[in-house]
Amino acid sequence: MDRTLAFISIGAVTLILSGYAMPQWAVFLTTVSLCYGTVVLGMILLVRTGLVSFGHGLYFCLGAYAAGTLKPFFGLSELVFMLIAAILVTTITSFALGFLLRKYRDIFFAMLSLAFSMILYGLLSKSTELGSTDGFNVTAETAFGIALSELEYGRYLIFVITVGTSWLCCTLLHLYLLSNKGKLAEAIRDNELRVEYLGASVNNIIHINYVISAVLAGLGGALMSISIGHIDPEMSYWTTSGEFVFITIMSGSSSVIAPFLGAAVFTSIRSFAYEYSPDTWQLLLGVTMLVIIVFLPEGLWSLFSKIKKKGSP
Amino acid sequence: MKRLVNTFVLITMILIFCPKCLSEEPPLRIGFVSFLSGPASSDYGIPARNAAMAIVSSLNAGAAPNPHNMRGFSGRQIELVFIDEAGGTTKQVTEFNQLVLRHKVDFVIGYLSSANCLAIAPAAERLKVLTILMDCGSAQVFEENNYKYVFRTRSHATMDAIAGAKYLLKIFPEIENFSGINPNYAYGQESWRDWNAVMKVLAPKVESQSSHMTKLGTGHFNSEISSLLTKKSQLIHSSLWGGDLKAFLIQAKARGLFKSTRLLLVAGEPNLQKLSGFIPDGTIVGARGMSSGMLDNQSDLNMWLKSIFKKETGETASYPVYSVANAILGLKKAYEKARLSKLQKAVPMADVAGVQEGMKEAYSPPNTQQIIESFENLSYETPNGKVSMIQGNGHQAVHGTSYGVTRTLEGKVNIENILFFPAKEVQPPGNTKSLDWIRNRLPTRNP
Numbered sequence: 001m002d003r004t005l006a007f008i009s010i011g012a013v014t015l016i017l018s019g020y021a022m023p024q025w026a027v028f029l030t031t032v033s034l035c036y037g038t039v040v041l042g043m044i045l046l047v048r049t050g051l052v053s054f055g056h057g058l059y060f061c062l063g064a065y066a067a068g069t070l071k072p073f074f075g076l077s078e079l080v081f082m083l084i085a086a087i088l089v090t091t092i093t094s095f096a097l098g099f100l101l102r103k104y105r106d107i108f109f110a111m112l113s114l115a116f117s118m119i120l121y122g123l124l125s126k127s128t129e130l131g132s133t134d135g136f137n138v139t140a141e142t143a144f145g146i147a148l149s150e151l152e153y154g155r156y157l158i159f160v161i162t163v164g165t166s167w168l169c170c171t172l173l174h175l176y177l178l179s180n181k182g183k184l185a186e187a188i189r190d191n192e193l194r195v196e197y198l199g200a201s202v203n204n205i206i207h208i209n210y211v212i213s214a215v216l217a218g219l220g221g222a223l224m225s226i227s228i229g230h231i232d233p234e235m236s237y238w239t240t241s242g243e244f245v246f247i248t249i250m251s252g253s254s255s256v257i258a259p260f261l262g263a264a265v266f267t268s269i270r271s272f273a274y275e276y277s278p279d280t281w282q283l284l285l286g287v288t289m290l291v292i293i294v295f296l297p298e299g300l301w302s303l304f305s306k307i308k309k310k311g312s313p
Numbered sequence: 314m315k316r317l318v319n320t321f322v323l324i325t326m327i328l329i330f331c332p333k334c335l336s337e338e339p340p341l342r343i344g345f346v347s348f349l350s351g352p353a354s355s356d357y358g359i360p361a362r363n364a365a366m367a368i369v370s371s372l373n374a375g376a377a378p379n380p381h382n383m384r385g386f387s388g389r390q391i392e393l394v395f396i397d398e399a400g401g402t403t404k405q406v407t408e409f410n411q412l413v414l415r416h417k418v419d420f421v422i423g424y425l426s427s428a429n430c431l432a433i434a435p436a437a438e439r440l441k442v443l444t445i446l447m448d449c450g451s452a453q454v455f456e457e458n459n460y461k462y463v464f465r466t467r468s469h470a471t472m473d474a475i476a477g478a479k480y481l482l483k484i485f486p487e488i489e490n491f492s493g494i495n496p497n498y499a500y501g502q503e504s505w506r507d508w509n510a511v512m513k514v515l516a517p518k519v520e521s522q523s524s525h526m527t528k529l530g531t532g533h534f535n536s537e538i539s540s541l542l543t544k545k546s547q548l549i550h551s552s553l554w555g556g557d558l559k560a561f562l563i564q565a566k567a568r569g570l571f572k573s574t575r576l577l578l579v580a581g582e583p584n585l586q587k588l589s590g591f592i593p594d595g596t597i598v599g600a601r602g603m604s605s606g607m608l609d610n611q612s613d614l615n616m617w618l619k620s621i622f623k624k625e626t627g628e629t630a631s632y633p634v635y636s637v638a639n640a641i642l643g644l645k646k647a648y649e650k651a652r653l654s655k656l657q658k659a660v661p662m663a664d665v666a667g668v669q670e671g672m673k674e675a676y677s678p679p680n681t682q683q684i685i686e687s688f689e690n691l692s693y694e695t696p697n698g699k700v701s702m703i704q705g706n707g708h709q710a711v712h713g714t715s716y717g718v719t720r721t722l723e724g725k726v727n728i729e730n731i732l733f734f735p736a737k738e739v740q741p742p743g744n745t746k747s748l749d750w751i752r753n754r755l756p757t758r759n760p
Contacts, residue, residue, distance in 0.1 A: 028410045134451055134453070134499035137432070137435050229435045230428075230431060230435070232401075234401040235401075235403070267407070278349050278397045279350070281397060
């Protein structure tokens with residue numbers, strides 16, 4: 001059994017069990033962190049491939065809107081359908097956009113993805129039927145047919161589903177990264193030409209990785225919309241995508257657990273900064289970023305790998 | 314044993330004859346959310362925070378005039394917890410949860426942005442915490458939902474358009490055409506939509522020439538001004554505010570746009586004094602509700618608010634200050650009413666133990682449920698005049714509004730020809746959607 005897989009599973013079970021005893025505010029913060037973590041999970045797959053997307057808000061927002069519009073358009077408010085809708089919409093969109101984006105690298109890839117997310121922002125801001133910039137409320141009334149209306153039980157169930165989904169994404173991505181295709185990601189980052197000479201198609205792999213990361217972002221968005229209960233075009237704005245890049249840099253790309261750690265640190269710092277210095281919370285986040293870049297250039301996860309190296313020389 | 318009985322009797326006596334002795338209650342905590350960073354902070358969020366601090370410290374000292382002269386909320390001190398409203402709805406809902414669940418605030422007051430209001434309302438219902446939306450123009454909040462824990466102590470934006478059009482037609486009945494420049498987000502879009510709907514009903518012959526939707530927070534309006542200059546409309550309708558409004562006025566004035574065109578600003582009042590020198594004379598300005606410069610309101614409450622705000626910040630009280638006063642004084646009134654009605658309902662029991670319990674219950678602070686009951690359909694005095702919570706099943710405030718025209722004298726912007734519009738002329742009655750009301754049943758005073 002893989003150590004990382006064991007760790008992820010133990011972590012998920014611990015979260016589900018302790019969620020029962022945790023205060024509600026902590027459960028809520030954890031849910032939000034898990035949603036961010038799922039999105040960043042996709043980002044680190046791209047980073048491993050040597051690509052940084054400044055527009056993952058596009059899929060985050062698409063996933064959320066796919067989940068949210070089920071009710072007004074089709075009268076469906078089942079959580080499972082919401083997640084499936086998010087997966088479908090993000091898969092189709094990213095597959096189509098992938099044909100264009102896979103040809104670009106570096107800053108061109110980053111800017112092009114940013115452009116697409118801002119197009120979605122523009123479209124949503126103009127559509128008064130969907131509430132324009134105000135957005136609209138989203139409620140998942142049932143999950144697997146169970147009514148969520150009861151306060152604590154319902155919130156706890158949403159928490160459990162979020163943990164479960166993150167666990168599944170995390171596990172699948174880890175297995176993918178261990179497979180031959182997954183290992184090619186880092187090879188592409190290091191030297192594309194050699195990968196082509198080895199007989200693999202760089203474009204195809206980038207395309208696949210792009211779709212996977214988009215679906216993860218969509219799932220994160222759908223889960224976020226369910227736990228927050230409201231969506232608006234801001235989810236597609238570049239500042240949201242910037243947050244994902246922020247967490248990605250903070251966590252580092254060496255492990256699939258890192259994004260969740262990074263997201264948890266990010267949401268907690270932000271929440272406590274909001275509380276203790278409501279005037280300067282952005283400054284605090286900026287300082288954290290600087291400290292991490294200067295002292296932990298490989299991200300928060302390097303803390304653990306360093307300890308591991310020291311322990312077993 | 315005898316000692317125990319003695320103590321018991323003593324406690325009962327104290328409870329009966331000295332209820333004040335019990336009032337060593339912990340202070341009430343109010344979460345206060347307003348923009349402390351970003352474009353809406355300087356004109357709205359920060360004055361709102363300063364106003365909240367000034368009002369609460371004055372209330373805690375019992376220095377407010379009648380009928381709000383009781384210390385704190387019926388003797389209980391108030392504590393504020395401040396949170397920044399910037400950062401989007403995801404963060405706001407997260408922080409709202411933190412405020413309620415971790416900070417254990419008793420009430421939440423705040424929110425300027427309509428998106429935040431729409432996102433916060435269901436969260437407030439879920440957490441069962443009394444939340445007062447102090448601003449946010451969107452009519453959607455109560456027109457499309459039925460909330461129990463959410464109140465809004467300001468009217469929504471529909472009245473801006475209706476009162477504005479009525480005022481315009483009164484002072485400028487020969488108008489033939491108009492254009493619009495509005496920020497491209499929900500509030501701006503709604504404002505322009507309502508304005509057109511109202512004008513179509515009140516003055517169907519007036520032509521709507523062109524509409525410009527500008528990006529929120531853009532700093533330059535050159536192409537829009539060029540287009541407006543060629544159109545030569547008689548009037549420009551605008552719901553720009555804050556930095557956008559200032560930038561537009563500076564650039565438009567430099568290019569002489571206002572030589573032949575009159576300007577109507579539905580949200581002009583909040584930072585009027587900061588526009589001195591740029592705002593052309595004769596500009597029609599409105600502010601939701603009767604605000605500082607608009608109506609020369611000499612009531613004790615208004616004088617009190619103006620003086621404590623001036624003392625705290627050295628500035629003149631503006632629109633957001635009045636929003637905060639509406640919210641805090643409304644909550645105070647509801648709280649005190651709930652407490653009073655509990656006392657009135659209390660029935661002293663015959664036996665000693667019953668008296669103790671009965672008095673304890675009667676003197677204990679009201680719970681959220683009881684405060685909500687007394688808040689619904691409440692009418693109370695504010696520095697703005699009377700506010701009645703009669704829309705949205707008793708959760709949405711109704712009050713009048715006023716419009717006027719500006720004239721700058723010695724660097725100070727004055728407002729003249731002020732007209733007051735009572736609520737029933739400019740606000741749809743309960744449970745009617747604004748747009749339907751405008752299209753079908755808008756009462757016309759002077760046809």
